[in-house]
Amino acid sequence: MTTETNAVAVTGREGRVSLSGVGKRFVTRGRGHVGEFQALDDVSFAVEPSEFVSLLGPSGCGKTTVLRMVAGLLKPDTGTVRVGAVPVTKPGPDRAVVFQNAALLPWLDVRGNVSFGMRLLKWPSARVREQTRHYVSLVGLEGFEHHLPRELSGGMQQRVGLARALAVDPQILLMDEPFGALDEITRRQMQNELLRIWAQSRKTSLFVTHSVDEAVILSDRILIMGARPGRILADIRVDLPRPRDRDVEASDEFVALRQEVWRWLDSR
Amino acid sequence: MAGQPLTVVTREQPDAVARPNERGRAARLGQAAVRFLREELLVSLAALAVGAAVWQLVAIAIDAAWLPTFWSVLSNCHDLLGDAKFRAALGDSLYDVLVGYGISVLLGGIVGIGMGLNRYVDWALVYYLDLLLFIPPIVTAPIFLIIFGLSKTTLLAVIVVFASTVIAVNCKAAVESVDDSLREVPRVFGAGRVQTVLRVQLRAALPLVFTGLYLGVGRAVKGMIIGQLFIAVIGLGAYEARFEQAFDAQGIWSIALVVVVAALVLSWVVRFVDGIVNHWAYGGST
Numbered sequence: 194m195t196t197e198t199n200a201v202a203v204t205g206r207e208g209r210v211s212l213s214g215v216g217k218r219f220v221t222r223g224r225g226h227v228g229e230f231q232a233l234d235d236v237s238f239a240v241e242p243s244e245f246v247s248l249l250g251p252s253g254c255g256k257t258t259v260l261r262m263v264a265g266l267l268k269p270d271t272g273t274v275r276v277g278a279v280p281v282t283k284p285g286p287d288r289a290v291v292f293q294n295a296a297l298l299p300w301l302d303v304r305g306n307v308s309f310g311m312r313l314l315k316w317p318s319a320r321v322r323e324q325t326r327h328y329v330s331l332v333g334l335e336g337f338e339h340h341l342p343r344e345l346s347g348g349m350q351q352r353v354g355l356a357r358a359l360a361v362d363p364q365i366l367l368m369d370e371p372f373g374a375l376d377e378i379t380r381r382q383m384q385n386e387l388l389r390i391w392a393q394s395r396k397t398s399l400f401v402t403h404s405v406d407e408a409v410i411l412s413d414r415i416l417i418m419g420a421r422p423g424r425i426l427a428d429i430r431v432d433l434p435r436p437r438d439r440d441v442e443a444s445d446e447f448v449a450l451r452q453e454v455w456r457w458l459d460s461r
Numbered sequence: 462m463a464g465q466p467l468t469v470v471t472r473e474q475p476d477a478v479a480r481p482n483e484r485g486r487a488a489r490l491g492q493a494a495v496r497f498l499r500e501e502l503l504v505s506l507a508a509l510a511v512g513a514a515v516w517q518l519v520a521i522a523i524d525a526a527w528l529p530t531f532w533s534v535l536s537n538c539h540d541l542l543g544d545a546k547f548r549a550a551l552g553d554s555l556y557d558v559l560v561g562y563g564i565s566v567l568l569g570g571i572v573g574i575g576m577g578l579n580r581y582v583d584w585a586l587v588y589y590l591d592l593l594l595f596i597p598p599i600v601t602a603p604i605f606l607i608i609f610g611l612s613k614t615t616l617l618a619v620i621v622v623f624a625s626t627v628i629a630v631n632c633k634a635a636v637e638s639v640d641d642s643l644r645e646v647p648r649v650f651g652a653g654r655v656q657t658v659l660r661v662q663l664r665a666a667l668p669l670v671f672t673g674l675y676l677g678v679g680r681a682v683k684g685m686i687i688g689q690l691f692i693a694v695i696g697l698g699a700y701e702a703r704f705e706q707a708f709d710a711q712g713i714w715s716i717a718l719v720v721v722v723a724a725l726v727l728s729w730v731v732r733f734v735d736g737i738v739n740h741w742a743y744g745g746s747t
Contacts, residue, residue: 264649283651290649296642300664300741310650313660341741361650 208242208364208397210263214272216422217258232258234422236272240365240414243395247408247415249454255423256401257293260369263399264290276365286314289358291368295350297342297357303329304338306353310361328356331390348379352386359394366396373403384410385439392436405454409447410437417457427457493740497733505725529711537715547700554685554696555723557613561620562681562727566674569625573632573673577666578658583633590633594626598684602691616688616695623684624677631673635666668742671735678731682724 217233233255240246248256261267262274265284274281276288289310297306308325316324329338332352342350351371358366372380384407391398391411402408408415409431417427431450433441441447513531520530529537541547572590576583598619605618639662647657689698697716704712736743 266645266648284649285651288649290645292642292645294642296640296646298643298646298661298665300739309646313647313650313652313656343741 209239209277210365210397210399211239211275212259212262212272213237213275215259215262215269215274216271217255217262217267218270231422233269234424236423236425238416238425238428240397240399242397245391245398245400245411245413247400247402247412248418249402249405249408249415249458250418250423250426251420251458252403253423254418254420256418257369258423259418260290260367260399260401263365264288264367266290286310286361287363288365288367289361289363291351291354291358291366291371293370293373295342295347295354295371297350297353299342302339302341303334303345303353306342307356307360310357314361324360324362328360331359331393332356332386346379347375348383351375351383355387355390359390359396364397366398368398368400370401370403372407380404380407381439387411388437405451405458406442409433409450409454410439410442415454417454429454429457489740490737493736493743494733496743497736501732501736502729505729509725527710529714534711534714534718537711538718541700541715541719550696550700551719551723554689554698557616557620557689557696558681558685558723558727561617561684562624562678564617564621565624565628565677565681568621569628569673569677570632570670572625573629574636574663574666576629577633577636578662590626590629593622594630598623598687599691602688606691611692613695616685616692619688619691620681620684623687624681627680628673628677631676632666632670635669635673636662638669639665668735668739671731671739675728675731675735678727679724682720682727686720 215233215236216231219230219232221228221230236255236259238246248259250256258267262269263276263281265281265288268282281288298309301309304325307328308321311321311324329335332355334349334352334356337345337349342353345353354371355368372383375383388411400408400411410433412431415429415431416425417429418424419426429450433444433446433450517531520528542551572586576586576590601622602615602619605615605622609615609618643661643665644657647661652660685696686698686701689696690701692698697720701713701716703709704716
């Protein structure tokens with residue numbers, strides 16, 4: 194199941210994400226000294242259309258940096274990031290991001306937050322209303338349309354963040370540890386919700402996580418990253434059947450995959 | 462387990478913390494208004510009533526010429542307000558405060574937001590802003606007097622310099638302190654710098670901007686009194702100067718009371734608007 198990743202040839206397929214030889218340095222400033230920190234070195238992989246890929250690794254290995262580069266929020270120092278055949282130079286509505294802290298606009302209610310991206314993109318009002326209704330319903334927040342973010346639990350806030358991202362109908366969904374701040378019970382509920390929602394949309398997805406179980410239950414592939422510098426250590430294919438539910442956790446395949454992922458993580 | 466009662470499990474919407482209900486913007490604004498009346502106005506009035514009672518008791522107890530009783534000052538205020546000349550002076554002073562405050566909001570807002578958004582503007586202006594923030598108006602008033610003479614312009618300049626600095630400082634801090642992740646939200650949907658600033662950064666900065674506007678009201682009133690005292694020929698300042706020269710304690714306290722009431726009313730107006738505009742930032746969850 195394991196293959197060492199290689200640089201991926203670029204194709205013209207829409208919804209395909211590819212990184213080739215990507216590197217990134219950050220300048221660090223301390224008291225009286227300025228240094229450089231190699232955050233990423235020669236990172237190459239691809240996410241095929243309708244594939245769900247997780248980036249898994251310890252803190253500081255550059256998972257979020259990779260995701261921010263695909264989003265266009267950061268530029269690589271070396272190498273290229275492409276969506277389809279087009280190099281990523283800036284953010285765009287073809288790539289929607291679900292943030293770690295939900296990042297909801299606190300003055301907008303649930304409906305306002307879900308429709309925010311569509312309004313920015315100047316979609317027709319009728320379509321905005323229809324999409325908003327659909328995605329609020331999809332994430333199970335009917336009846337909470339007029340609630341402000343501060344009136345919602347962490348899990349509900351993340352549902353709004355997910356709905357906001359999906360509502361603009363992006364080619365690619367980028368999720369940066371969206372459930373990282375949630376308690377274990379809510380986290381499992383949100384994973385189930387994401388499995389259900391993703392099964393309907395099958396968006397090309399890149400998911401950053403610290404959790405091995407989360408990566409295995411959600412993903413088609415798991416990219417294991419190592420730190421200092423951040424790089425891809427392994428590309429593990431998850432051949433568990435879809436649609437998935439929690440019963441799969443008891444299967445021999447799930448247990449074997451989890452052990453394999455841990456072997457990679459423990460070996461570094 | 463036979464014979465034991467079964468545990469009843471009720472199913473609720475997962476991780477829901479609030480009951481779903483239908484609430485619109487109008488209802489929220491109504492709630493904000495009620496919250497203002499309850500938490501700001503009533504509490505302030507109660508605190509003022511206690512202060513007035515303490516003043517009355519202390520004045521009776523020490524029976525000093527420099528401290529008239531609250532009731533005598535109130536009665537003197539009533540007499541003063543019956544005088545058309547005093548009412549005109551009060552009106553003039555409030556007008557000066559409002560005009561000076563309006564200019565301060567505009568100037569302080571533009572300078573502060575400009576500094577918060579652009580580091581070059583910040584570098585160019587930060588030291589001047591610090592300087593003006595710490596220089597008392599009693600120092601700047603003579604300079605304006607030389608430039609503009611005994612005129613309203615001098616008074617307005619004192620008010621504007623005194624009030625606009627604190628507004629600018631707060632606007633700068635407000636814009637700078639907006640969370641990075643909030644600023645990234647419009648960017649990931651392809652918004653440019655202008656849209657990001659207008660749709661998110663300025664909106665998110667509003668609660669702290671209003672803190673500056675609130676502090677600015679107080680400084681505008683202070684600037685007005687200091688300016689009028691310095692010029693000593695117009696408005697409440699002229700009355701204050703006259704009472705000072707006559708050692709009229711009741712008159713001096715009456716002017717102080719009128720100024721306090723005017724400042725309180727103005728600050729309540731700012732707080733009320735703040736509560737309506739930034740209702741999302743106040744109060745706990747439902």
